[in-house]
Amino acid sequence: MRRDRWIAITTVVCIVLLWQVAISANGLHAKVPSPLGIVAAIAAHVADGSLPSALRDSFLRVAKGFAIAALIGLPVGTAMGMTPILARAVAPFLDALRSIAPIAWIPIAVLWLGVRGDAAVFIVTYAAVLPLALSAHQAVRLIDQRLLQASHALGAGWFLTLRAVIIPGSIPVLITAVRVSMGFAWGAVIAAELAVGVKIGPGQGSQGIGQMMIETLYVRRDVDTLAMCMLCVGLVSLAIDAGARGLGRRLAPWKV
Amino acid sequence: MEGLIPRIAITSLGKTWQGRRGDVEALRDINLAIGPGEFVAVVGPSGCGKSTLLSVVAGFATPTSGKVLVDGLSVDGPSPERGVMFQDYALFPWRTVADNIGFGPLARGVKRAERLEITQRLVALVGLDGFQDRYPHELSGGMRQRCALARMLANDPAVWLMDEPLAALDPQTRIVMQDELLRIWGDERPADQRRAVLFVTHGIDEAVHLSDRVVVLARRPGRVRAVIEVDLPRPRSALRSSPEAARLVAEIWALIRDEAVDAIREENG
Numbered sequence: 372m373r374r375d376r377w378i379a380i381t382t383v384v385c386i387v388l389l390w391q392v393a394i395s396a397n398g399l400h401a402k403v404p405s406p407l408g409i410v411a412a413i414a415a416h417v418a419d420g421s422l423p424s425a426l427r428d429s430f431l432r433v434a435k436g437f438a439i440a441a442l443i444g445l446p447v448g449t450a451m452g453m454t455p456i457l458a459r460a461v462a463p464f465l466d467a468l469r470s471i472a473p474i475a476w477i478p479i480a481v482l483w484l485g486v487r488g489d490a491a492v493f494i495v496t497y498a499a500v501l502p503l504a505l506s507a508h509q510a511v512r513l514i515d516q517r518l519l520q521a522s523h524a525l526g527a528g529w530f531l532t533l534r535a536v537i538i539p540g541s542i543p544v545l546i547t548a549v550r551v552s553m554g555f556a557w558g559a560v561i562a563a564e565l566a567v568g569v570k571i572g573p574g575q576g577s578q579g580i581g582q583m584m585i586e587t588l589y590v591r592r593d594v595d596t597l598a599m600c601m602l603c604v605g606l607v608s609l610a611i612d613a614g615a616r617g618l619g620r621r622l623a624p625w626k627v
Numbered sequence: 628m629e630g631l632i633p634r635i636a637i638t639s640l641g642k643t644w645q646g647r648r649g650d651v652e653a654l655r656d657i658n659l660a661i662g663p664g665e666f667v668a669v670v671g672p673s674g675c676g677k678s679t680l681l682s683v684v685a686g687f688a689t690p691t692s693g694k695v696l697v698d699g700l701s702v703d704g705p706s707p708e709r710g711v712m713f714q715d716y717a718l719f720p721w722r723t724v725a726d727n728i729g730f731g732p733l734a735r736g737v738k739r740a741e742r743l744e745i746t747q748r749l750v751a752l753v754g755l756d757g758f759q760d761r762y763p764h765e766l767s768g769g770m771r772q773r774c775a776l777a778r779m780l781a782n783d784p785a786v787w788l789m790d791e792p793l794a795a796l797d798p799q800t801r802i803v804m805q806d807e808l809l810r811i812w813g814d815e816r817p818a819d820q821r822r823a824v825l826f827v828t829h830g831i832d833e834a835v836h837l838s839d840r841v842v843v844l845a846r847r848p849g850r851v852r853a854v855i856e857v858d859l860p861r862p863r864s865a866l867r868s869s870p871e872a873a874r875l876v877a878e879i880w881a882l883i884r885d886e887a888v889d890a891i892r893e894e895n896g
């Protein structure tokens with residue numbers, strides 16, 4: 372294991388060095404980012420606070436949109452799992468909606484909510500709510516029938532069965548669903564912020580990392596800053612995934 | 628049984644499962660009465676409807692014809708008055724041993740202090756002291772089985788419905804648990820302190836060792852082929868492998884053998 376890690380690190384270091392040398396030798400600075408340029412961009416944008424603030428804005432937007440999605444999607448999906456009639460009524464509608472990609476909603480979101488962050492929150496909610504609802508539905512259906520029978524035979528009504536059997540029994544599936552839909556949500560917020568466009572006046576624009584990218588592209592044309600944004604988008608993705616997995620271990624200690 | 632009101636009265640019970648590949652008549656015209664303190668075992672070849680019978684009495688499945696009365700009332704749905712124990716135990720994986728055992732009292736709205744008391748008493752009764760805070764996956768098979776038994780007992784149900792509760796245990800643990808089960812049921816106590824038990828098993832010797840009567844089912848459809856009285860004195864633990872028990876086992880095996888062979892042939896295609 373230890374040796375594998377050293378090989379990986381060495382490889383990465385070599386590639387980064389080669390990359391830097393190639394760009395310095397070629398004078399491609401304007402179109403291709405360079406490692407040193409990215410480091411400089413990070414230093415500058417951390418120093419003036421714009422990078423942390425952009426990341427925070429985007430992240431809060433995802434958190435808000437995701438929370439709304441969870442508040443709608445999880446109860447709807449769970450209810451569908453518990454009442455097959457409801458599932459038969461609602462499932463075709465959800466499946467139809469699922470075929471419309473989140474970014475296809477951007478124009479309508481802008482029409483409804485204007486060129487502000489709210490449009491991006493809407494897109495995030497939309498991106499996350501369907502996978503959450505469908506997974507919650509699936510999670511309930513996957514619960515061992517014996518556990519439900521045991522619960523009823525021990526005298527539990529529907530509420531205790533929901534609280535003590537169905538919800539904990541759904542958690543392992545839901546953790547995976549949260550990880551996946553958080554990924555969708557984070558992807559969607561970048562797309563939405565990109566599309567919502569440049570800050571025109573005070574209170575306008577979306578202020579997130581996607582906004583920073585579009586501004587960099589159209590106003591400052593700085594390729595190193597663009598690469599820095601992409602790097603950060605990736606890192607936040609990894610952090611979200613690790614966080615969701617950690618949460619899963621906390622919430623489901625019976626699953627080792 | 629004369630003179631006693633049966634705790635469980637099954638009359639002309641029929642059950643047909645409706646499946647995607649047509650209907651399966653699992654039970655036909657079952658008649659059976661079980662007294663308040665009686666231990667009745669059900670044996671029969673694989674697929675003869677033993678689990679179906681238990682499901683109907685438990686209230687998980689509705690009869691297609693006939694009826695099941697428990698204490699004179701028609702069964703409609705599960706009730707804490709009828710405790711159920713499953714072969715694979717169906718313990719709640721996310722609840723500790725104590726919380727599994729305390730689930731029934733919790734469901735019945737028993738106050739916390741009393742719940743704790745019940746749980747503690749049962750933990751001691753089934754010999755799980757020191758394991759209250761473990762999760763089911765941290766227990767051995769025998770301990771899970773004890774936990775499932777304690778969970779069922781926590782409601783002090785008048786009827787115990789048990790579907791092959793010892794089948795998943797290794798042979799030695801199974802023997803220990805048979806005697807443990809008898810002790811908890813009240814093998815050594817007077818009959819009026821015992822509960823009615825409907826006990827499904829594949830083990831004919833187990834059925835003879837534990838029960839007052841053995842119901843032998845035939846398959847396709849499941850019918851009562853014979854009811855064998857087990858007139859061995861209690862307590863039974865000393866009586867393991869008595870000649871009388873061996874004679875009963877042989878008698879029951881003779882009733883099942885041909886069908887059991889058929890069942891195995893069918894299962895293997």
Ligand SMILES: Nc1ncnc2c1ncn2[C@@H]1O[C@H](COP(=O)(O)OP(=O)(O)OP(=O)(O)O)[C@@H](O)[C@H]1O
Binds near residue numbers: 674676678679680
């Ligand atoms: N929920 C169900 N839906 C449809 N068919 C069922 C269902 N449960 C059981 N059956 C069918 O009913 C018949 C009797 O099954 P049952 O499980 O009661 O037998 P069993 O005696 O318990 O068998 P085993 O000894 O293998 O446990 C079988 O043919 C089975 O396929």
Ligand SMILES: [Mg+2]
Binds near residue numbers: 677678679
């Ligand atoms: Mg069975």
